[in-house]
Amino acid sequence: MMAVSTPQREAEVAQDALHAPDDRGRRERGFEFGLLIATAVAVVVLAVLLIDIAIDGLPFINSTRFTEYSSRFPEEFGFRSGITGTLSLMILVGLLSFVIGVGGATYLEEFAPNNRFTRFVEANTSNLAGVPSVVYGLLGAGVFVFFFSLGRSLIVGAITLSLLILPVIIVASREALRAVPNALREAGLGLGATPLQTIGRQILPQALPGILTGTILALSRAIGETAPILVVGALFSRRSDNVPWDIDDAFSALPIQVFDLVKRPQAAFQEQVAPAGIIILLVLLLLMNSIAIYLRNRYSRSS
Amino acid sequence: MDQQTAAASSVDIDRTSTMTRGEHARQSRPLDSELARQAGAGPAVREDAEVVFDLDDVTVKYGSFPAIRDVTMQIRERMITALIGPSGCGKTTLLRCFNRMNDLIPSASVEGTIRYKGADLYASGVDPVEVRRRIGMVFQKPNPFPKSIRENILFGPRVTGMEFDADEIVERSLKGAALWDEVSGKLDDSALGLSGGQQQRLCIARATAVEPDTILMDEPCSALDPIATGAIEDLMRALREDYTIVIVTHNMQQAARACDMTAFITTEVAQDEQGHDRRSGRLIEFDRTEVIFGDPNDQRTEDYISGRFG
Numbered sequence: 194m195m196a197v198s199t200p201q202r203e204a205e206v207a208q209d210a211l212h213a214p215d216d217r218g219r220r221e222r223g224f225e226f227g228l229l230i231a232t233a234v235a236v237v238v239l240a241v242l243l244i245d246i247a248i249d250g251l252p253f254i255n256s257t258r259f260t261e262y263s264s265r266f267p268e269e270f271g272f273r274s275g276i277t278g279t280l281s282l283m284i285l286v287g288l289l290s291f292v293i294g295v296g297g298a299t300y301l302e303e304f305a306p307n308n309r310f311t312r313f314v315e316a317n318t319s320n321l322a323g324v325p326s327v328v329y330g331l332l333g334a335g336v337f338v339f340f341f342s343l344g345r346s347l348i349v350g351a352i353t354l355s356l357l358i359l360p361v362i363i364v365a366s367r368e369a370l371r372a373v374p375n376a377l378r379e380a381g382l383g384l385g386a387t388p389l390q391t392i393g394r395q396i397l398p399q400a401l402p403g404i405l406t407g408t409i410l411a412l413s414r415a416i417g418e419t420a421p422i423l424v425v426g427a428l429f430s431r432r433s434d435n436v437p438w439d440i441d442d443a444f445s446a447l448p449i450q451v452f453d454l455v456k457r458p459q460a461a462f463q464e465q466v467a468p469a470g471i472i473i474l475l476v477l478l479l480l481m482n483s484i485a486i487y488l489r490n491r492y493s494r495s496s
Numbered sequence: 497m498d499q500q501t502a503a504a505s506s507v508d509i510d511r512t513s514t515m516t517r518g519e520h521a522r523q524s525r526p527l528d529s530e531l532a533r534q535a536g537a538g539p540a541v542r543e544d545a546e547v548v549f550d551l552d553d554v555t556v557k558y559g560s561f562p563a564i565r566d567v568t569m570q571i572r573e574r575m576i577t578a579l580i581g582p583s584g585c586g587k588t589t590l591l592r593c594f595n596r597m598n599d600l601i602p603s604a605s606v607e608g609t610i611r612y613k614g615a616d617l618y619a620s621g622v623d624p625v626e627v628r629r630r631i632g633m634v635f636q637k638p639n640p641f642p643k644s645i646r647e648n649i650l651f652g653p654r655v656t657g658m659e660f661d662a663d664e665i666v667e668r669s670l671k672g673a674a675l676w677d678e679v680s681g682k683l684d685d686s687a688l689g690l691s692g693g694q695q696q697r698l699c700i701a702r703a704t705a706v707e708p709d710t711i712l713m714d715e716p717c718s719a720l721d722p723i724a725t726g727a728i729e730d731l732m733r734a735l736r737e738d739y740t741i742v743i744v745t746h747n748m749q750q751a752a753r754a755c756d757m758t759a760f761i762t763t764e765v766a767q768d769e770q771g772h773d774r775r776s777g778r779l780i781e782f783d784r785t786e787v788i789f790g791d792p793n794d795q796r797t798e799d800y801i802s803g804r805f806g
């Protein structure tokens with residue numbers, strides 16, 4: 194029997210054609226649910242960790258934690274040497290890694306001839322980003338502490354952490370430079386600017402927001418590291434402050450102090466003082482990130 | 497050699513066309529005559545003008561591929577010279593040799609000689625930065641810096657180390673580019689807020705701010721609407737008083753309307769040493785605009801301007 198084609202029948206067929214196949218909705222929703230679970234796992238685990246730390250540490254945060262040096266008694270323990278050490282490291286590592294990283298990236302991206310040597314350096318920069326941090330510590334200890342006899346000083350800690358994050362900063366800065374359209378380079382050079390003038394005044398400022406983002410992320414990682422500075426001889430505790438300009442001084446840092454505290458036998462150190470130290474470290478990192486985000490927004494707006 | 501014969505002999509073409517001028521005239525299409533009428537409208541070409549660019553047997557290669565070859569021509573002072581021809585025939589490639597912009601492409605190489613006011617542009621020891629300070633460039637796509645209008649104008653004068661009064665040079669350059677009236681109230685606004693046509697005029701203003709002798713333009717109107725295009729053409733005619741202009745254009749009406757001299761370039765197939773076909777650009781005919789559009793000497797020019805190929 195043949196279906197008679199009427200306008201109404203045609204409309205029904207057309208309507209049916211617009212319906213999704215039966216199983217599509219189910220597949221789509223299933224996949225969406227999977228993605229939701231993945232997000233939830235990440236967020237929930239992080240939240241649980243943070244809440245746990247906050248519950249343990251927050252009641253223990255008071256002015257003593259900031260004004261006092263290390264102590265054998267949990268109530269009297271303060272992170273002053275770690276805080277000043279970490280702040281000094283932040284400043285030194287920020288300066289060193291930014292200047293060297295952006296310089297290296299600019300050379301590789303804008304000036305380096307396209308030859309074998311350049312390609313070798315490029316490939317290895319990316320590889321270096323994957324080297325475990327403790328290896329950088331061993332390098333720092335071997336080369337700077339002993340070979341250059343710089344001792345277990347703040348500057349060695351800063352150099353070691355800078356080396357650790359340089360590959361990341363270089364890769365991020367190169368990406369940022371590459372994202373600046375070539376038309377702007379031609380515009381500058383076409384006006385009779387030298388390559389240096391063009392890059393310095395037009396290209397780098399354009400790339401700066403991207404460069405800053407990469408630097409901040411890398412710096413956050415460096416500041417939280419324990420292993421490399423442990424190997425180059427950071428102290429669990431000192432009875433004096435670090436300042437960024439006294440680069441020969443011995444140094445301590447917050448992650449090292451936390452590491453020390455969790456190894457101590459007394460439960461109060463493990464369960465109260467260490468979480469308090471972690472909270473202080475996290476707040477420092479958040480502060481640093483907000484300053485950097487502020488700077489970045491200011492630069493992208495003014496351009 | 498007197499200037500007049502130089503102008504004639506500078507047209508380096510294979511005169512393979514067997515057509516006579518009479519045949520051309522009979523075959524003229526409405527487009528031709530319309531363009532020819534427009535071409536006649538401008539002031540006469542000054543035959544005694546000095547030679548600015550003197551090209552002798554210039555071939556430009558990307559790697560081993562000659563994108564354009566054997567170009568011999570002379571471009572004269574304070575005239576607008578158009579390079580026309582089908583897409584990919586090497587117009588941009590040739591233009592970018594005039595201020596050594598090709599240096600930025602590692603694979604590009606130039607053979608033959610290009611003299612600028614008698615000086616060999618590719619001689620050893622020539623600093624491309626110095627070349628570009630004298631020979632400015634406006635690109636196909638407007639490329640203002642993502643900064644204020646003012647900063648766009650002032651970048652050139654600042655980096656070239658010339659003496660200047662900032663307000664004066666901003667006003668003069670923008671007036672010269674017929675943009676002042678539109679932007680005088682918002683000099684500190686971002687150049688990216690301007691329309692495409694305004695951006696391109698800003699790029700022209702920026703190029704003139706460093707007071708070059710010559711301005712190269714690579715299809716400056718290809719991204720613009722007809723009104724903006726008209727504004728840029730008026731501007732070119734005004735700039736001709738002070739500058740030598742070489743412009744690449746896709747638009748034949750534009751060449752006919754606005755340019756004094758026109759060079760027609762097209763792609764030719766030739767065989768390389770291994771016997772492979774290689775296509776590269778050749779200069780077919782270079783003459784006064786009204787000749788190119790009214791009574792060209794070469795069949796290929798005739799075909800191109802009457803829209804039969806390309």
Ligand SMILES: Nc1ncnc2c1ncn2[C@@H]1O[C@H](COP(=O)(O)OP(=O)(O)O)[C@@H](O)[C@H]1O
Nearest residue numbers: 558563582583584585586587588589590601603
């Ligand atoms: N950077 C480059 N590298 C290799 N080949 C190129 C490059 N630029 C242009 N070409 C080639 O050279 C020829 C001429 O290009 P171009 O000068 O841009 O032509 P036009 O401006 O006349 O359209 C084309 O075949 C093009 O593919």
Ligand SMILES: [Mg+2]
Nearest residue numbers: 587588589744
């Ligand atoms: Mg082109």
